Amino acid sequence: MSIGSDHQARDLPVIAIVGGGVSGTAVAFHLLQRQTLKAGQLFIFEPRKRLGAGLAYDTQDPAHRINVPAAKMSLLPDDIEHFQRWLQEKNALADDEAAVAANGGLFPRRSVFGNYINSMIRPYVEDGRLVHLGQNVERVQRMGHRWKVTGAAGQSVEADILVVATSHPSPLPPRELQEALADHPRFVADPTRPDALAAIRAGDRVLVVGNGLTSADVIASLALRGHEGPITAISRRGLRSRGHAAVKQELFGDFVSQPSKTALDLLRRVRTAIREAEAEGRSWHAVIDQVRAQGRHPWQALPVEERRRLVRHLRPFWDVHRFRVAPQVEAVGERALASGRLEVLAASVAAVDVTDGVIDCTLRLSRSERRIDKQFDAVVVTTGPGHRGILQSQGWIDELSNAGFLALDPARLGFACDMQSHALATDGTAVPSLFISGPLARGTFGELMGLPEVVEHAVLVAEQVAGAINDYKPEQRKAYWDSSAA
Numbered sequence: 001m002s003i004g005s006d007h008q009a010r011d012l013p014v015i016a017i018v019g020g021g022v023s024g025t026a027v028a029f030h031l032l033q034r035q036t037l038k039a040g041q042l043f044i045f046e047p048r049k050r051l052g053a054g055l056a057y058d059t060q061d062p063a064h065r066i067n068v069p070a071a072k073m074s075l076l077p078d079d080i081e082h083f084q085r086w087l088q089e090k091n092a093l094a095d096d097e098a099a100v101a102a103n104g105g106l107f108p109r110r111s112v113f114g115n116y117i118n119s120m121i122r123p124y125v126e127d128g129r130l131v132h133l134g135q136n137v138e139r140v141q142r143m144g145h146r147w148k149v150t151g152a153a154g155q156s157v158e159a160d161i162l163v164v165a166t167s168h169p170s171p172l173p174p175r176e177l178q179e180a181l182a183d184h185p186r187f188v189a190d191p192t193r194p195d196a197l198a199a200i201r202a203g204d205r206v207l208v209v210g211n212g213l214t215s216a217d218v219i220a221s222l223a224l225r226g227h228e229g230p231i232t233a234i235s236r237r238g239l240r241s242r243g244h245a246a247v248k249q250e251l252f253g254d255f256v257s258q259p260s261k262t263a264l265d266l267l268r269r270v271r272t273a274i275r276e277a278e279a280e281g282r283s284w285h286a287v288i289d290q291v292r293a294q295g296r297h298p299w300q301a302l303p304v305e306e307r308r309r310l311v312r313h314l315r316p317f318w319d320v321h322r323f324r325v326a327p328q329v330e331a332v333g334e335r336a337l338a339s340g341r342l343e344v345l346a347a348s349v350a351a352v353d354v355t356d357g358v359i360d361c362t363l364r365l366s367r368s369e370r371r372i373d374k375q376f377d378a379v380v381v382t383t384g385p386g387h388r389g390i391l392q393s394q395g396w397i398d399e400l401s402n403a404g405f406l407a408l409d410p411a412r413l414g415f416a417c418d419m420q421s422h423a424l425a426t427d428g429t430a431v432p433s434l435f436i437s438g439p440l441a442r443g444t445f446g447e448l449m450g451l452p453e454v455v456e457h458a459v460l461v462a463e464q465v466a467g468a469i470n471d472y473k474p475e476q477r478k479a480y481w482d483s484s485a486a
């Protein structure tokens with residue numbers, strides 16, 4: 001059934017958004033703030049019940065907290081404390097004393113942030129200006145000037161403008177683990193699934209593959225569930241996500257004037273700025289936050305080869321400083337480390353075998369010939385969003401790329417797009433009616449994973465979509481209807 005042809009006015013442009021996490025929902029919200037749309041013009045495909053939560057905030061696990069203070073997590077970039085005020089107005093932390101960190105910052109549960117975004121978009125869904133189709137998109141076909149977007153339940157929307165806001169695919173577990181453990185009851189390949197850790201027993205020896213934010217979440221969730229067994233957390237470099245500064249830091253450094261032309265020079269400038277900041281009694285957070293705030297400029301000033309070099313060599317270091325653990329979650333990890341229950345190794349999995357449910361693992365220590373054998377009862381994969389195979393991650397994405405409408409960006413972090421966030425076709429030309437919103441646009445925009453940047457980017461996309469609506473020529477639509485009716 002085609003919804004577009006049933007519900008939409010024939011002379012009005014129709015917009016379809018694929019993905020209703022924060023990115024897609026924020027595009028819808030800011031578009032609706034800018035543009036008067038009629039019912040049946042704006043559609044969003046999202047299989048989750050709640051719009052606005054997405055993978056990050058669609059969790060009921062009380063151990064999962066936002067990792068950026070509430071005062072920086074607003075849906076309204078011009079009113080940065082909006083979420084913090086919303087928390088107070090709704091008394092949303094009444095049952096959660098632990099949300100207040102020692103430095104006074106608020107780190108509520110992630111589900112509460114999902115509630116906030118949802119509460120902002122719900123009025124538009126209720127009055128029909130935004131239609132939420134609760135299904136996965138399975139096909140996108142180009143038909144004349146339009147996109148036919150078809151969901152898993154068979155409904156389709158014929159859209160003039162398409163926004164892709166699906167973010168990165170789930171991580172792929174290392175091949176050795178997938179092959180050896182696919183049927184093991186305590187192999188958790190995707191810990192973001194609801195109750196993913198339920199099968200892990202209190203005394204189990206757990207291997208956590210990855211040391212970033214999801215790893216920290218898993219360790220905190222296990223503790224909350226009463227897990228007391230030993231945990232080994234591995235990653236190639238053994239680097240763990242860092243915590244927040246003990247006191248608020250003013251931004252420090254300048255990475256915009258005379259921007260670096262090489263990744264190495266940028267690294268040197270960051271290191272120098274950290275030394276200078278520390279000499280003034282500040283912490284490295286002040287510098288990393290400045291790089292993040294100015295991030296677009298230094299990223300865009302780097303030639304493509306240097307961007308690739310930066311991704312290859314420096315991303316792991318950047319990620320652990322830039323993605324910070326909520327203080328409450330950090331405290332759980334620190335306690336486990338101090339008690340010796342948690343060990344963190346720079347290692348990878350060399351071999352895996354299972355005997356009577358026990359997982360025999362050979363770990364290859366990084367920068368060494370040494371291998372160590374260890375036994376585990378459970379393995380959890382926390383290697384972060386998948387950057388490999390983005391174009392093949394979903395059938396319709398694969399089809400769009402085969403048809404030439406989507407291509408990988410040169411740094412292979414997501415889809416190629418221009419500075420207006422139009423997708424770039426395989427021949428390098430912009431596709432005027434196809435936009436990329438959210439982390440999949442980070443190859444062009446630089447730092448685009450955290451909520452503040454994701455929302456700012458969504459505003460840019462909403463402005464571009466609003467511009468495309470204003471430039472819309474009904475004759476194109478009419479020609480389409482005339483020819484399809486013929």
Ligand SMILES: Cc1cc2nc3c(=O)[nH]c(=O)nc-3n(C[C@H](O)[C@H](O)[C@H](O)COP(=O)(O)OP(=O)(O)OC[C@H]3O[C@@H](n4cnc5c(N)ncnc54)[C@H](O)[C@@H]3O)c2cc1C
Nearest residue numbers: 019021022023054055056066067136137166167438450451
């Ligand atoms: C576990 C986790 C925790 C995080 N916590 C924080 C935090 O505390 N603070 C912070 O600043 N940042 C955090 N982030 C960063 C996060 O990337 C952004 O804050 C933001 O949520 C990204 O939103 P998104 O909509 O782009 O992606 P997602 O949340 O991944 O949403 C994408 C949506 O697209 C939908 N989708 C995918 N394919 C299809 C399809 N074919 N059809 C229809 N829908 C589809 C999915 O169902 C999903 O809901 C976190 C990220 C993760 C993964």
